[in-house]
Amino acid sequence: MPKYTIAWMPGDGVGKDVMDAARIVLDAMKFDAEYIPADIGWEFWCNEGDPLPQRTVDILRKTKCALFGAITSKPNDEAQEELVPRLQGKGLVYRSPIVRLRQMFNLHTNLRPCKAYPGNPLNYRGDDVDLVVFRENTEGMYGGVEFHPLPQSVFDALCANPNMRKFGEKGLSNLALSTRIMSRQGCESICRQAFEYAKKNKRRNVTLIEKPNVLRETGGLMTRVFRQVAKDYPNIPAWEANIDAICMWLLKKPQEYDVMIAENMFGDIVSDLAAGLVGGLGYAASANLGDKYAVFEPTHGSAPKYAGQYKVNPMAMLLTCVLMFEWLGEKDAAKKLEAAVARVTTERKIGTYDVGLSNSTLEVGEEVARYATGNSLRSRSTASSPSAKRTTRVPTSKVKIKSKPAKKSASRKVVAGRR
């Protein structure tokens, strides 16, 4: 029986392409897992009225963790139009399945490492940037508590704050409200995990990204909790920065920063900025971590214009597999895979369009697999065939790879080390 069962959710667009590349690598490394395919994405919204069918939730509940490619999301008007006719007008509302998964499985922590691999021409500020963003993943601006139009009862309750009254003049049907609700528990959890990570991995400093001078209550709560938690880690410098200021400072001097903590939306923004410093979306991995379950996904979306072309960079997906290995306690496999990604990046013999090369998603996967296993794959792959470049798919099942089995360790960590 395989050691792990993993929910396999390619989703939409290039999610399928990068997951195929991941499978080449995982199989080559002889990762001891059974992959259970699970439906998620736009197709299931259009045909069933739910992009996250209950059968998928059931699969996730039976698996150790999930690997996820990407999904397509569209505004509600378009979502309604694309429903099959029998489902239209039934009051169905589209909600992002990944946001729902985060809430449903209490995946409270979004871990986004942003590390520059030497030689990547997309490294924007040198080869030595190494940031890790800890983003609170279930509360804050993406907590899902929104209204439009504004119900009278909500308006009345909000008038407890005198600043609300001026909005009443606009008419409740003209008001939209997205809330930023944060709990002491949520703030404490994300702060403590970040400090624990910094301590364990000997990181240089921890920075809280907030805006407490304007968002006085939510930002204030997070800041107070951060300062309290920081007292338990006296050897780790604890810095604070406003979200607007950090966007400038990260562009100017990213090397000065190390571990960063942020609320849901601020974390989303700052981690994309950080990703832009170290190779862009093609290198941006993420892990949605809960106490008992985790969903691993590259940061990028479904990139519809490249869907099915096997053109996009699979490195983000492969670094996502590194995060999964670390969470599972497969430290040796994590090290080998990250080293292989770094080596392929530095060598620049094989790479996708975004790094100025012209290989396919799968060819990059094969090259990484070759280094991760110490075996030569290229002679039997599509790498030498110009016609295969960019557009040809190699069915994963037909790629035969000799490899050494990855060593496994028994321990399992919520947040794994990177240095």
Ligand SMILES: NC(=O)c1ccc[n+]([C@@H]2O[C@H](COP(=O)([O-])OP(=O)(O)OC[C@H]3O[C@@H](n4cnc5c(N)ncnc54)[C@H](O)[C@@H]3O)[C@@H](O)[C@H]2O)c1
């Ligand atoms: N978590 C997710 O699944 C997720 C995240 C973001 C966007 N989306 C959805 O994806 C769809 C497309 O959104 P978008 O175009 O704004 O963002 P996107 O991330 O899909 O793509 C934006 C552009 O970035 C580049 N890119 C993305 N991934 C790349 C990769 N692996 N290698 C090289 N280049 C890459 C491409 O040029 C692409 O056109 C939308 O429906 C959006 O809602 C989903």
